[in-house]
Amino acid sequence: MVYKALTIAGSDSGGGAGIQADLKTFHQLRVFGMSAITAVTAQNTLGVQGVYPLSVEAVERQIDSVAVDLSPHAVKTGMLFSHEMIELVAHKIKQYKWTRIVVDPVMIAKGGAPLLKQEAVEALQRHLLPLAYVLTPNMPEAEVLTNMQMETIEQRKEAAKKLHDMGVRYVVMKGGHGEGNELIDILYDGEQFYEWKSKRIDTKHTHGTGCTFAAAITAQLAKGKTIYEAVDVAKRFIQAAVEQTLQIGSGHGPTNHWAFHE
Template structure:
């Protein structure tokens, strides 16, 4: 008897350099034996040095991609990444409600590793209003959490307070990533509405971290597609991203990508 095939959909931007976006998501899904599908929201021209151009797709093209996947392939979990504009955000939210997807991992992609904006300033309120209430899991880094909560995050207690605020905005599970905090130890924080949980790892001093946010969120998505709990999913995703950064590929002249096959080579 053939094993069950688990499926995950990523709704995100395309990274021509292959380190982030749908390319990172699909590589991650594949490593976990989850069949990956995609709906591209924007095409970017980028490499390890930065983003040279962004070309958002027409709304009709995004809608048709989502519909084509949803009506035939029925994803077990969905991840969103770069949504870019309030029009795209509203469309994705509408489609999520239409197809009654519940295991949604929302990665609030706002700025590329090199500093280029990947979410329009005027789209932030639309993101908060439409996407946060749909998020089964939200995976902000500290700067993203600051924007979404309108608060300065300087201490560990600030991170907890921000997580509570995001939960109150409708998010089921808030995963506060600790990569932008100070110190030799990296701490990711989960808030489930009742308790806080911590995942600690050694901070790796490297500039080759392009796509870490996409990859981490995609790993969580893959595990949710396979029926894992959020706690199990984060355990596995943490091991995966730690290995991917520890064994970076050292390609390109700027912020290089993580190694998506590191844990299983």
């Protein structure tokens, strides 16, 4: 059987994040990847030089083309840019009755450039979070979505509960922005918490880690894995991708998408 996954996100001309990272990750995990591009960015390891959103109609046509013929087993969303785009994607998810939805709430690029308009945050909370099978915020994104601080593990767990109350089935709180030499990622399933601990790698080449991690979860869900199994593989996938860095580019370089082997 061929497992299929659709990513609805922005294009990264540098190849480290966005659609490009998602498709590389799907391929490495033996899932056939498809895409609907929401925006084209002029981007490299030094930063984002330009963001050029596609029309809502263009995105709708892409989603429809994939849905009616290729029927994805799981869907990931990344940079959606505007509230109109978020509302469209939510509508399409309901129209096609997709259930295994991984929402990566992309808001800020590694270099600090905003990738989600301010007015779109509320649309994300109202329209997309209730449809999310999995939400994968980093700490700054979780702060924006919950209006809470993320300084301690306890605060992160409270934020996960709040996001679950917004309608998200499973919340994966990423720990990459935390302090110390140990990273702690947290999965909340509505009843209990699970933790993954890993060593922090001393490298600046971490561009696209969030996209890649969420894409790995999506790929595993497309194959019918449980949420715990999906997060476990994704955690090992991203750890290998960062440890075996490619060391390319003059700024925040990409991760190594072919480092992990099941």
